[in-house]
Amino acid sequence: MNIYKKEVVFCKELGSVFLELLSDLNNDYCVVICELDLYVYKNNNLLWKKGFKDIASDYELVNNKYIRIVSCDGEETIYSMNDGSIIK
Secondary structure, eight states, X not given: OBTTTTBOSOOOOOSSOEEEEEEOTTSOEEEEEEXXXXXXXXXXXXXXXXXXXXXXEXXXXXXXXXXXXXXXXXXXXXEETTXXXXXX
16 A cells, blocks of 8 residues: 555455555565565566464564574564565
């Protein structure tokens, strides 16, 4: 949603419970965090998606390039925002 224009930019069905919507500083990427899934959109198109084995309990964007996800079991994974490759 564009909160400034009060309009829906795109509408997608998600595979698990929605937690938060994040974007990079330039608003190039839209990151959708769900309990069991991570979706990254660029220009309103799905760029990549990852599923988790356990529920995401903590998450953040790091250096405007990476997405850090911590699961309920304490496992930390860092993904490249560009292509979803695992950095750590």
